[in-house]
Amino acid sequence: MYIPGKIKYAVVFLLAIAISDFSVAQETVFSLFKTNDAKADQYFRDGQYKKAIELYNKHPEKQGDDDICLQLARAYHYVNDPVQADVWFKEVIGREKTLPVADMYLYAETLSTLKLYDQAIEWYSLYLKKEPSDPRTIKKIWQLRNRKYLFEDSVHYTVKSLAINSLSGEFGAVPYQDGLIFISNRKRKSFIHSTDANGESFYKAYYSKRVTDTLHGPLTTRYDEPSQFCRELRAAFHEGPVTLYDGQNKMLYTATSSQKEKSKRVLQLYFAEQQDGKWRIMEPFPFNSTEYSIQDAAMSKDEKILYFSSDMKGGMGKRDLYRSTRVNNQWTKPVNLGEAINTSGDESLPFIDENNTLYFSSNGHAGLGGIDIFKAPVMANGFGEVTNIGYPVNTNFDDFGIYLEDDGTHGFFTSNRQNRNDDIYELDIDLQSYPLVVKGVLKYKEESWKDSTELKIFSHAQLYLIDNFKNASVSTTSSNDTGTFSLTVPYSSQYRIKVVDTRTGDEMFVGLELSKRKVTENIYEIVVVKNAFKGVVNPKTVK
CATH class of the missing domain: 2.120.10.30 (TolB, C-terminal domain)
Structure with a gap:
């Protein structure tokens, strides 16, 4: 494989021995460049773009060669490196003020990936003038002009x-x-x-x-x-x-x-x-x-x-x-x-x-x-x-x-x-609309082994809505004489509820799972087990 440093050293060494050998060395070097270019082209045709890029980049005059610049731009585009693709497309645009028709589209794609949407629209439009029957380009221009809808x-x-x-x-x-x-x-x-x-x-x-x-x-x-x-x-x-x-x-x-x-x-x-x-x-x-x-x-x-x-x-x-x-x-x-x-x-x-x-x-x-x-x-x-x-x-x-x-x-x-x-x-x-009001009834039972028929109203308890990601309270409310409560959920997240018995200071936590589908009303029955300080949420969602 061609290594630039070694070739350069070989040329200098030959010059030091005999000036007459320069033409032979020069021919050998440039023949090697041509061989590498041919290999790079074959790698490109085979879809081995990284290998093609490696060889194209070894050409000493690549910046001045439109063909190599375009091949580099295309290859970088295909390996998802839009920054380098942009660099090599610009090399050609700087000299020629334009690009081959197919490359106009590729460059517009590159600019879109770089979020340079106004420039992308310009190049899509230039391509569309050359290929007016291409329906995808018309749609892409419209979508970029109306990208706020996305x-x-x-x-x-x-x-x-x-x-x-x-x-x-x-x-x-x-x-x-x-x-x-x-x-x-x-x-x-x-x-x-x-x-x-x-x-x-x-x-x-x-x-x-x-x-x-x-x-x-x-x-x-x-x-x-x-x-x-x-x-x-x-x-x-x-x-x-x-x-x-x-x-x-x-x-x-x-x-x-x-x-x-x-x-x-x-x-x-x-x-x-x-x-x-x-x-x-x-x-x-x-x-x-x-x-x-x-x-x-x-x-x-x-x-x-x-x-x-x-x-x-x-x-x-x-x-x-x-x-x-x-x-x-x-x-x-x-x-x-x-x-x-x-x-x-x-x-x-x-x-x-x-x-x-x-x-x-x-x-x-x-x-x-x-x-x-x-x-x-x-x-x-x-x-x-x-x-x-x-x-x-x-x-x-x-x-x-x-x-x-x-x-x-x-x-x-x-x-x-x-x-x-x-x-x-x-x-x-999450298809819910926020803030979301959650309503329900707070109940308790003394022992975890007792069945649900022995549930009692849990009145005058304080409820704190805890954002699990922030580990912080984002909303609070209390249950009234009948145990009912209304709690505001400010935004989409993962939550739990801390229930505090205001008479004893005991704290209990219950998980809260909200429906992610659009519903007209969310009604929950929260049941806590006093002796175990554990809670169970039974959602009764009304659609």
Whole structure:
């Protein structure tokens, strides 16, 4: 491999020996530059952008070479380094005052990722003049000009990075048993460490057991040290996202094919199920191919429709979403989801929620920059309107791969918003309007073993609403002669209530779980056990 310092030293040494040898040395050096450029171009064509960048950067006159500058800008864009992409695009713009048409679009994408939205609009507009029939650009310009609408519902969302994240990449979190399955290319403890073409570790499936703090709720859930998931399913190369169904007894997962086609391996889908407590591979998806990838599976709730992403020929973009229907226990030929969902960009990582809404990730639909998460209701004759789910799930960075639990108020997604690493984020969705008034009745029983028919009114007690994250009281009230109370919840958080008996000074704590769905009135029955200083909240929510 070419090392600049050594070549420079060799040239100086040759000059010192004989001036007549200079032309030979110079020809050798520049031949080596040309060889490196050719290698870099091949790496670029193969998608090995980091290796291409390394070689392009070794060219001594790269700042003055438009072709190399553009290749560097493109490569940095594809490895999610918009700062460097901006630098190299500007090198060309500074000389030429413009860019090739396709690069106008890439530069606009880069500027969006840098939150330079006004400049992005300018370059999208320049591209649109050259390609007036491109519908995605029209939508992206409109969305950036009206980006405030993507922030309207942000108060209802809370996101938090999980502690299982590493300095490598993590994505594809799915709840399983008492923890999470997720995908990561972190370095593994192994005597043999294999890497992909870019020198990165292969993606593997991991499992981390959840350690639940029941008092503080799901946003403070902790996880044990991750370990590799399911030895029986391990692939020689990449392992991809997992989707579970049939009560978590069956699985669809992505893995690199064992066969090569033109020196490349593709991704394929496989079915597995639990037998005698162990996962076993049952069969590959019948439409797997060695010519293109099929990956990122999602199963409908009735287990009759399989959604996935593929770069098979005949699509609308680089990767499109498809579906296959199970008829008489056989999967039908995949059908492209069409232009309502797919664009000339990338669509991937589908997910179907309890309400039969399709969520997916895309860099072709209009958003805040990079990859965003979108949703569209599944209709009898297609799909409803595609909408961006907005901030803070979507940002100017890459945000993708959402999973929502059945109630639709809690889930996970992935983003590279911190340090450009793909990390898993926990998502909590609270659709309540705040401040929220909680009403109820405070009761007690003397002994914990006595049944609920012996409940007594707990009058003239002081109630303090404690924010678990701040560990501070944010609202207070008292129960009247009949034990009724009215307590104001100022904002969305995780809470507990401290109940103080004003006659004895005794303190008792009870957890408070608020409905995250919009309700007209919240009525609670709080029961405390005096001798044990413990409390139980029985919500009687009126919808």
